[in-house]
Amino acid sequence: MPVPAEAGSEGTTVKQRSIPEASVARLAVYLRMLGELAEQGAETVSSDELAAATGVNPAKLRKDLSYIGSYGIRGVGYEISSLLHQLERALGLNHRQAVALVGVGNLGHALAGYGGFGGRGFPVTALFDVDPDLVGIHINGILVDHIRAIPEVCAERAITIGVIATPAQAAQGACDLLVESGVRCILNFAPVVLQVPGEVEVRKVDLAVELQILAFHVARRHLTATADVVTEQMVNGHAVNGSGGAHS
Amino acid sequence: MPVPAEAGSEGTTVKQRSIPEASVARLAVYLRMLGELAEQGAETVSSDELAAATGVNPAKLRKDLSYIGSYGIRGVGYEISSLLHQLERALGLNHRQAVALVGVGNLGHALAGYGGFGGRGFPVTALFDVDPDLVGIHINGILVDHIRAIPEVCAERAITIGVIATPAQAAQGACDLLVESGVRCILNFAPVVLQVPGEVEVRKVDLAVELQILAFHVARRHLTATADVVTEQMVNGHAVNGSGGAHS
DNA sequence: AGTCGCTTGTGAAGACACGCACAAAGTTGC
DNA sequence: GCAACTTTGTGCGTGTCTTCACAAGCGACT
Numbered sequence: 001m002p003v004p005a006e007a008g009s010e011g012t013t014v015k016q017r018s019i020p021e022a023s024v025a026r027l028a029v030y031l032r033m034l035g036e037l038a039e040q041g042a043e044t045v046s047s048d049e050l051a052a053a054t055g056v057n058p059a060k061l062r063k064d065l066s067y068i069g070s071y072g073i074r075g076v077g078y079e080i081s082s083l084l085h086q087l088e089r090a091l092g093l094n095h096r097q098a099v100a101l102v103g104v105g106n107l108g109h110a111l112a113g114y115g116g117f118g119g120r121g122f123p124v125t126a127l128f129d130v131d132p133d134l135v136g137i138h139i140n141g142i143l144v145d146h147i148r149a150i151p152e153v154c155a156e157r158a159i160t161i162g163v164i165a166t167p168a169q170a171a172q173g174a175c176d177l178l179v180e181s182g183v184r185c186i187l188n189f190a191p192v193v194l195q196v197p198g199e200v201e202v203r204k205v206d207l208a209v210e211l212q213i214l215a216f217h218v219a220r221r222h223l224t225a226t227a228d229v230v231t232e233q234m235v236n237g238h239a240v241n242g243s244g245g246a247h248s
Numbered sequence: 249m250p251v252p253a254e255a256g257s258e259g260t261t262v263k264q265r266s267i268p269e270a271s272v273a274r275l276a277v278y279l280r281m282l283g284e285l286a287e288q289g290a291e292t293v294s295s296d297e298l299a300a301a302t303g304v305n306p307a308k309l310r311k312d313l314s315y316i317g318s319y320g321i322r323g324v325g326y327e328i329s330s331l332l333h334q335l336e337r338a339l340g341l342n343h344r345q346a347v348a349l350v351g352v353g354n355l356g357h358a359l360a361g362y363g364g365f366g367g368r369g370f371p372v373t374a375l376f377d378v379d380p381d382l383v384g385i386h387i388n389g390i391l392v393d394h395i396r397a398i399p400e401v402c403a404e405r406a407i408t409i410g411v412i413a414t415p416a417q418a419a420q421g422a423c424d425l426l427v428e429s430g431v432r433c434i435l436n437f438a439p440v441v442l443q444v445p446g447e448v449e450v451r452k453v454d455l456a457v458e459l460q461i462l463a464f465h466v467a468r469r470h471l472t473a474t475a476d477v478v479t480e481q482m483v484n485g486h487a488v489n490g491s492g493g494a495h496s
Numbered sequence: 497a498g499t500c501g502c503t504t505g506t507g508a509a510g511a512c513a514c515g516c517a518c519a520a521a522g523t524t525g526c
Numbered sequence: 527g528c529a530a531c532t533t534t535g536t537g538c539g540t541g542t543c544t545t546c547a548c549a550a551g552c553g554a555c556t
Contacts, residue, residue, distance in 0.1 A: 025457060027464075063506075063544085072503075092464050092467020107362060211345075211370045308513090321523090323524085
C-alpha cells in the first residue's frame, strides 16, 4: 500500500508491469500446484484443470498468467515445465532468499522446523530470541542467537526476509532491529501494526483474526438458518461439483 | 440509513449479510485493539485514534463500523466498552466456539499452545493425530486422540470450528472427517485446496505463499532500484497493446 | 487442403473496495 | 442559549478486481 514516498532515482520507468496484488498471491498457489503436477509426470495442463485444482475461476487464472506473459499454447494448454520456470522468474524465486526468524517461542519454534519454508526456497538461516533458556540452543541445526546480534548476523548471512513470531509487545523492537539491519521484507505474526519506513514491506498473518472471520460466518449462517428457511445460498462461488467420494 | 438503534433484538431479517468481506477482517482487528485500549483504562476512542493504531484509513474505519450500526457519539468518539460489546455481537463472539485441531506435528503443536486462540474466545478443546507416538499424550492439558475418534469427540464437545495442520496429503481426509462430524467452519494450514460441500466455509492460511509474495516484492524492488539489470529474458513478444503506459 | 474442436488471451462490463469531503449531530465554553 | 469546535456517518467519484463472452490461434482428423 505505501508507495515509495521519495524513492528518488526512478530513472526510466521501464514498463512497470504491475501485477495486481491479488494475482501475485494466486500465482504462488499456481506455482506450487504446477510443482506437484510436474512431480506426477504431467507435461501439460489446461487452465480449466489448473483452475479446478487450485479452486480458482479459469478466466481469472488465465488473466493472472497473462500478467507474466503468454506462455500457453492454444488448443493444448500450458507446458508445465516452461510455465513453472516462468512463474519462478516472475515471482523472484530464481535466487534463494535467506530468512531470519525472531522469536523462537511456541509459534516460532514450529516455524523454524516448518518444512514449507526451506523446501520452497526460503531457508531459515538465523534464529533470535531474548530468552536465556533459548539463546544458545540449536533448532534444526541452527543456533539461536540473542536479538542483540541481529544486525551482525543478518549482514553476515545476507538475510533478506525477516519473520517476526514474538509476543506482541516485543514485535516492534524486533522489527526495528531487522530494518536497521537492512531487511526490507517482514512477515509479522504478532498481533500489532508495525511501524516501518516506507521502503519496508510488511505482511501480517493474524491467526486469531482468521478464526474470528470464520466465527462471523458461522454466526451469520446460524442466524439465517434459524431465522428463515434455508435459502439457496450464494456464498463465494465454489462450484464444487462432484464433491463426493475419493477420500484418501 | 436511520435504523432504529434499540430494535436490534427483533430477529426479523437483520441485514448483516451486507458486511463486506474485507470489512469483517478489519472489524476483528479493531476488536482486538479495543480490548487493549480497554485494558489500559481508556473509555472512549475516536475514529482517528483507532485508525492510526490499526493502520487503517479513518474514513474506512468509520464505514466499517457503520455496517454494524451507529454506536459512535459525534463530537466525542466511540465508547470503548459499548463498541467492544457490539463488535463481539456482530462477529458472533458472544458464545464461545470450541475448536478442534487436527495434526499435532510441528505447526499443530505450536497452534495447540498458542495463546491467541483460547485467549480470544476460541478454546482448543480437542486434538487429533494419526501418529501413535502422539496419540495419548497431553498438550496443554488436552489429550491427543486418534483421528478416527473425530466424529465421536466432536459431537461430544460441541466442536464448531476445525483447524487442519496436517501434512498436505492427509488434509482432505481430516477435512472429510470434520465435515462428517458436523463442523461447518475450517481453517486450513495445509497447502491443498479442500473439497467441501457448499455449506462448509473454508479459510486457507498458506505460510509458504506469504513468503513468496514477499519475495516477489523484494525482487521487484530490487529490479526497479537497480534499473539497469541485464534483462536477458526480454524474449516475450509482449503484445501489451495500449497498456495505459506511464500515467505518471 | 480444409474443417472442426479445443484452449488461450483479452476487451468490456459489472461488482467491489477505497477514500475524500461534507452535512449532521453532539459537546464545550461563555 | 448560542456559537464555535469536534467527530461521526455517508454519498459519491475513482480505481481495482472479478467475471463473462468471444475472437484468435493451435492441433487433429478427414
